[in-house]
Amino acid sequence: MRFLPKLFLLLLASSLPALGFSLRVLPWDEQVAERKLSIVHGSTVEDIGYLHPGARSKAIKIPADAVGLRLDVNDRKGADGKPLPVKLRVPAGLKTALLLILPDEKSKAGVRGLIIEDDVSSFQWGTIRLINVTPKPVVFRWDKKAKTIAPGWKPVSISPGGKSRNLEVFLYLKDDLKKPLYSSIWEHRSNMRQLVFMVPSSNTALGPVEFKIVPELRIEEEAP
Template sequence: MTKLLASFRLMAIPLAALVLSSQLQAIPIRVLAWDSEVAAMHLAIRDSKGVTVIESMHPSKRTAAYKIATGKTPLVVEALDLKGPDGKPITTEIKIPEGMKQPLLVIQPAEKPGDGIRIIVLEDDAKTFDWGSTRFINTTDKKLVFSYEKETVELPPSLEPVKVKPGGDARNMEVKFFSSDQLDRPFYSGIWEHDPELRTLIFLASVEDTGTGPVAMKMISEDRRNTKAADGKR
């Protein structure tokens, strides 16, 4: 009987380790700074395994991917250069939707200085955000409309991206933006290049109309050719 119990204990130890490892999953997380103010901050991601400092943040380029352990312990971003009343770094929780494969953390400054940061979490997996497509995120409080060639796409106010994929070969396209209540008068028009090797994330934000229009655009493009070249050097 004693030998049987000893054998059971030996089997239970690796089984417990297996259960624990199944609860902790590592996913690749990349970070995009909203502006140069955020890019200059000293930030880190804390997971169940410890703290990972976020390096080389940039307003127009994603960071390298960090393998972050997800599980029961909440993921947070720590602002190492901003302290709360308790003297500890200000933390902001990372809320990753279930099933998201490759989160992109878009980090914005908080509305009030000294309050830390705000985080928008987006799916960045190429199977969802594929090459040759553009994703729009309308952060204004107005419904907008985007037109290209003979297509028209509604852009409701939401942090949920709206994807546009023209398809076909590389070419120039005439594009226009409208407010939904002024469809006869675009507030922006221009010629954009469609390239099936690029994918572009565009944030639309309200600004005071200073002659350039009521909406500002933040565009972040990524080139598959550069991604392949970087992968080949690793």
């Protein structure tokens, strides 16, 4: 009779729903947004729909039993005449995926994919999430608080809190906290979250760093 507990656990596991995860797509720029792309897992091809560098795409449901998740680049073919595939690595414990499609001149496909967590449990409303794509560590200051953001694709979130308001912000190099690289007034809203990429400036006359900001507003449900 010792096999009964194990049998019970197996039956319980088989009865649990396969949740999978939701995936949305964000192209890095207009050129990437205009590419012909699709999400593929197994024999299933998912249409991404309209892409814009300033907004996430529609959500695509990826089932828990999906295999071979990849991005197919339909406007570039391999020697076999099929679209060039770009493998996608899914971080462990992912709840809600945001797939960043980045230009990559070294790749035959011309792009690469990076999946980051985008779930509201970790990236809450009223939060600013910062990603430093410059080569140097920087310090972001708001109100009387500050955080260091190292180079790389690891997001750092800040939560200004309080009422919706205009928020004075500053950006410094970590090794020079006396002279800001940037200062401005940003909008803080409790029903908005902002994904902010800090990138090397395309016009150094305007400063060494520029920002790519992707805002998302929470849609409030109307009372019946």
